[in-house]
């Protein structure tokens with residue numbers, strides 16, 4: 001149900017901009033995920049780290 005889900009943000013490591021959001025289940029630990037994503041502020045692919 002809805003209570004089991006939480007929105008996490010993926011923030012750029014370089015400019016700290018929060019470019020992506022995603023819905024994850026509470027059971028999964030938030031903060032471990034690192035992804036290479038395109039940042040429109042940096043105009044390149046950067047490492048994005050998951051934050052709450």
Ligand SMILES: [Zn+2]
Pocket residue numbers: 012013014015016017039040041042043046
């Ligand atoms: Zn950036």
